[in-house]
Amino acid sequence: MPPEAGTPFAELADLTRRLEATTKRLEKRRLIAEFLRRIPRDEVAPAVLIAIGRIFPEADQKALNVGWATLEKALGPTRQARLDARPLTILDVQRAFEGVAAASGSESVRARLRLLQSLLGQASREEKEVLLKSIFGEMRIGVNEGVMLEAIADAAGVSPEAVRTAHMFLGDLGRVAEVALSDGAAGLAAQSLRLLSPVKPMMAELGDDLDEVLKEHGGTTALEFKFDGARIQIHRRGDEVRVFSRRLTDVTESVPEVVEFARTVPAESFLLEGEVVAVDGLGRPRPFQELMRRFRRVHEIEALRREIPLKLYLFDLLYLEGRSLMSAPYRERWAALERLVPREVLAKRLVTSSRERSRRS
DNA sequence: CGCGGCTGCGCC
DNA sequence: GTTCAGG
DNA sequence: CCTGAACGCGCAGCCGCG
Numbered sequence A: 001m002p003p004e005a006g007t008p009f010a011e012l013a014d015l016t017r018r019l020e021a022t023t024k025r026l027e028k029r030r031l032i033a034e035f036l037r038r039i040p041r042d043e044v045a046p047a048v049l050i051a052i053g054r055i056f057p058e059a060d061q062k063a064l065n066v067g068w069a070t071l072e073k074a075l076g077p078t079r080q081a082r083l084d085a086r087p088l089t090i091l092d093v094q095r096a097f098e099g100v101a102a103a104s105g106s107e108s109v110r111a112r113l114r115l116l117q118s119l120l121g122q123a124s125r126e127e128k129e130v131l132l133k134s135i136f137g138e139m140r141i142g143v144n145e146g147v148m149l150e151a152i153a154d155a156a157g158v159s160p161e162a163v164r165t166a167h168m169f170l171g172d173l174g175r176v177a178e179v180a181l182s183d184g185a186a187g188l189a190a191q192s193l194r195l196l197s198p199v200k201p202m203m204a205e206l207g208d209d210l211d212e213v214l215k216e217h218g219g220t221t222a223l224e225f226k227f228d229g230a231r232i233q234i235h236r237r238g239d240e241v242r243v244f245s246r247r248l249t250d251v252t253e254s255v256p257e258v259v260e261f262a263r264t265v266p267a268e269s270f271l272l273e274g275e276v277v278a279v280d281g282l283g284r285p286r287p288f289q290e291l292m293r294r295f296r297r298v299h300e301i302e303a304l305r306r307e308i309p310l311k312l313y314l315f316d317l318l319y320l321e322g323r324s325l326m327s328a329p330y331r332e333r334w335a336a337l338e339r340l341v342p343r344e345v346l347a348k349r350l351v352t353s354s355r356e357r358s359r360r361s
Numbered sequence B: 001c002g003c004g005g006c007t008g009c010g011c012c
Numbered sequence C: 001g002t003t004c005a006g007g
Numbered sequence D: 001c002c003t004g005a006a007c008g009c010g011c012a013g014c015c016g017c018g
Helices: A009-021 A025-038 A041-051 A068-075 A090-102 A108-121 A125-136 A145-156 A160-170 A173-189 A210-216 A256-264 A288-295 A301-307 A330-340
Strands: A220-224 A230-237 A240-245 A269-278 A310-320 A349-353
Touching: A009 A025, A009 A041, A009 A090, A009 A125, A025 A041, A025 A145, A025 A173, A041 A090, A041 A145, A041 A173, A068 A108, A068 A125, A090 A108, A108 A125, A145 A160, A145 A173, A160 A173, A210 A220, A230 A256, A240 A256, A256 A301, A256 A310, A269 A288, A288 A301, A310 A330
Parallel strands: none
Antiparallel strands: A220 A349, A230 A240, A230 A269, A269 A310
């Protein structure tokens, strides 16, 4: 028997074609689950990511730095079909992407181009199409995190809930799939909050009116102002502080005042959630785009810090001194937060029951 | 060597 | 983040 | 009822030109 060369990328391409061909959710799940079960374990993660149009996991700060213009050049004047008889494999593709992402500094544009040309040069027409869609993050095959998550559960014979929870902590569906298939429910259950690594945030849901919300929450609910800012999570362990955006990007360097604040919090380790807002000299809120000028900045942070100060509002505490509060009731987390930080950083807030909707708490 | 342009990317 | 269409 | 898809703007970094 010849040495195992790995699953041809063409098979993954074929899977995406079949996923696109059906609109049935259950059918998609079945197709993906079968595929994941059948391929070698080390191909599971890249296959999952590529199928949902991601090159790298969300919690991974790597990026391809490739878009339309570069791809167009890489596709170039129709390159000749590959001479090599060996088919492109899933792992080949993963390695190529890693190489592209690793390119930086001068000549990096050319390096990326070369790698892409080589990759696309080895790809058949169908494979090219999948590669392009994956690079743009737009697979359009009706499979996104949701369906993939359920498919992973199917493949591993575990509950979608278990997969979802592990995903929250890992921020990497590929890795989640790997764990699920290798170690099943126990492996997933072993995943927990890792301080200094980003956690997938819980999202707010829209309600039509307050009465509906109250009903949903059993008569009492908590209200917060909604700021036109950016949601962040603040991790601290000892002297180390990391700040992540909603999409799990590390923005620590851009928000020194948040880091400074975190160091003043009287605890050794914690995970806070909040919103940063751009303000003017008088502390009045500025438009969102002003905030953006701060957010992705790497140079002259100190200068801009004076021009556009940030104001921090906290609304949740997920971890404190070695203990995860994620399964604790909101009421309890809020109480712990109130004890931990000064009142000024708490988003002014109304705890409301029934008709007392305008009374401040 | 500096500056403007192009390209990619991330937030609401 | 919000809205919309489609299953 | 749910999920997937669509929508725009400013900054950073490299490239290329003068």
